[in-house]
Amino acid sequence: MKLAVLYSGGKDSTYALLKAKKENEIVCLLNVKSKNNESYMFQSAANNILEFQSSALEIPLLQKETLGEKELELEDLKKLIEEAKERYKIVGLVTGTIKSVYQSSRIQKICNDLDLWCFNPLWQIDEEEYLEELFENNFEVIIVGIAAYPLTKDFLGKKLDRKLANKLKELNVSQIGEGGEFESFVINSPVHKRKLEIIDSDNNMTGENSGELVIKEVKLK
Amino acid sequence: MKILLISTCKHKLHEEEFVKPIVQILKKEKKEFEIQHYTKLSNLEEYSHIIICGTALKDNAYIKYNFDWIKEFKKPILGICAGSQIIAKVFDEKILDGQEIGAVQVKKIKEDKIIENINLNEIYCLHNKYSRVPKGFNLILKTTHPQLFRNYNVICCLFHPEVRNENIILNFLNI
Numbered sequence: 001m002k003l004a005v006l007y008s009g010g011k012d013s014t015y016a017l018l019k020a021k022k023e024n025e026i027v028c029l030l031n032v033k034s035k036n037n038e039s040y041m042f043q044s045a046a047n048n049i050l051e052f053q054s055s056a057l058e059i060p061l062l063q064k065e066t067l068g069e070k071e072l073e074l075e076d077l078k079k080l081i082e083e084a085k086e087r088y089k090i091v092g093l094v095t096g097t098i099k100s101v102y103q104s105s106r107i108q109k110i111c112n113d114l115d116l117w118c119f120n121p122l123w124q125i126d127e128e129e130y131l132e133e134l135f136e137n138n139f140e141v142i143i144v145g146i147a148a149y150p151l152t153k154d155f156l157g158k159k160l161d162r163k164l165a166n167k168l169k170e171l172n173v174s175q176i177g178e179g180g181e182f183e184s185f186v187i188n189s190p191v192h193k194r195k196l197e198i199i200d201s202d203n204n205m206t207g208e209n210s211g212e213l214v215i216k217e218v219k220l221k
Numbered sequence: 222m223k224i225l226l227i228s229t230c231k232h233k234l235h236e237e238e239f240v241k242p243i244v245q246i247l248k249k250e251k252k253e254f255e256i257q258h259y260t261k262l263s264n265l266e267e268y269s270h271i272i273i274c275g276t277a278l279k280d281n282a283y284i285k286y287n288f289d290w291i292k293e294f295k296k297p298i299l300g301i302c303a304g305s306q307i308i309a310k311v312f313d314e315k316i317l318d319g320q321e322i323g324a325v326q327v328k329k330i331k332e333d334k335i336i337e338n339i340n341l342n343e344i345y346c347l348h349n350k351y352s353r354v355p356k357g358f359n360l361i362l363k364t365t366h367p368q369l370f371r372n373y374n375v376i377c378c379l380f381h382p383e384v385r386n387e388n389i390i391l392n393f394l395n396i
Contacts, residue, residue: 001232020234101345101384105323108347112278112322119234119277124242124383 002027003119004084005094006077006107007061009046009053011134011141011160011176012096012122014186017057018137019121020094021191027088029054029061032077036068041077041103044068045145045183045212049196052218053186056194062087078110085114092117098125099178127176131165137190142198144213145183148173153203156213160184183212195221224254224394225268229276229283229303239275242383243301246390259283265290270297270394273304275381278349283307284316297374297396299389302348305377309352312375317353321346325364325380333361334395335376336369338388344368345384352377 003020007013007029017026031050034042047063054061062084066076084090093111097104097120104120111118122130134141141160146152150171158164165175173181188195197219205211226243230236240256247254257263265271271294276283283303291298291311300308306316324343329336341362351366358377362369368379369389374396382389 019237023233101324101343105345105347108278109322112320112349115279117232117277117279119232119238121234121237123238124245126245129245 001025001092001117002088002090003092003094003117004028004030004081004088004090006030006096007050008042008096008183009050009186010096010184011139011186012098014096014189014191015130015134015137015139016094016096016119016121018189018191020119026059026094027090028084029057029059030080030084030093031061031063032073032080033063033065034068034073035065036073041073041106042066042068046185046215049215049218052196052220056192056196056220058193074106074110077107078114081110081114081116085116090116092119094119094121096122098122098130098176127174127178131175135162138188139186140188140195141184141186142213143182144185144215145211146181147183147210148179148181149209151182151209153205153211155182156203156211157198157201197221222252222269222394223267224252224270224272225265226254226256227262227271227273227304228256228258229274229280229307231276231280231282235277235280239277243272243274243390246383246387250391250394252394259286259288262290265294268296270396271299272390272393273298273300273307275302275304275347278322278347281350284310284350291375295374297376297393299376299378299393301378301383302381305379306350306352308375308377309355312355312358314352314355316350318349319351319366320349321364321366327362327364327368327380330360330363333359333371335371335389335392336361337392339382339386344380344386346380348379351379
């Protein structure tokens with residue numbers, strides 16, 4: 001089946017892509033670039049370098065900007081999916097949604113309206129089992145956004161490995177950031193044809209426990 | 222106790238979404254289980270409980286399939302979403318069009334052990350089809366559609382208990 005992946009560059013959508021790719025053809029990545037970094041639906045961190053991610057994966061990217069206003073951003077998502085259906089003849093959409101009924105039900109409705117299959121291969125996945133699968137599959141994941149106490153700017157740019165996962169557990173923070181505590185970006189994985197290397201970055205802090213890693217320069221290895 | 226999970230998914234990838242969450246619940250409870258697809262069932266007599274799992278909104282292939290074995294199976298069966306519709310059809314109800322997607326408020330009609338310790342504020346629905354309550358079944362929960370109904374051993378759950386209401390599955394395993 002020809003499928004699109006709703007893609008943020010983060011670990012969840014990349015792992016969903018890996019699962020979907022086993023028996024399907026992933027013909028494009030879809031990203032809604034939200035101007036609202038508190039969007040309920042879309043990750044904003046690192047979405048300025050998704051073109052590089054698309055090149056690293058060798059899968060074309062369709063990206064659409066949205067103001068990120070609640071519900072209106074869904075109309076932008078629907079238009080983007082319609083465009084993918086038209087251009088790439090997709091018959092379904094894959095997402096990396098894990099627990100959010102809010103996100104999942106809205107995407108399900110859009111797919112249903114557009115007569116598309118909707119796949120959520122990480123739905124309800126056990127947090128620790130999922131992390132272990134990421135490590136076993138050699139996912140290289142960095143933290144590109146934080147939005148919860150007690151996470152501070154020191155976490156930005158850090159690699160999500162077993163050590164950091166244990167630290168997050170000690171701090172009583174979801175190790176997969178499922179409550180929006182942090183946002184991630186995958187720089188290498190089994191679906192990457194080339195690895196991404198971050199050359200230059202800066203922290204953009206909006207509060208003591210909220211901010212993003214602004215990636216200024218990146219190259220493909 | 223050995224539990225059979227029946228997949229109703231046309232596409233293997235959907236089993237990650239509709240079967241695996243129930244696998245995780247059974248693993249956590251250290252229950253022995255196996256998974257079979259509804260088109261390739263065998264040795265049903267080996268199992269103490271059967272759970273017929275749900276499938277994707279767009280997947281209606283199960284509707285035309287024959288599940289008459291359900292009437293002969295004398296041990297507990299739980300049908301979730303598509304599974305619920307399958308059971309209702311076996312007990313002579315029609316499958317009707319009717320959509321509910323997302324978190325929905327539910328109304329309790331009758332006390333029952335199957336709903337002990339569950340969250341009645343919001344249930345997670347994902348269906349384009351539903352059924353009425355078959356003869357001989359008691360309605361326990363409803364929204365605009367009948368959500369949970371049972372006769373003694375056979376339980377139909379139109380919503381997805383594996384999302385936020387896994388106690389329904391645990392209560393079922395205690396039958």
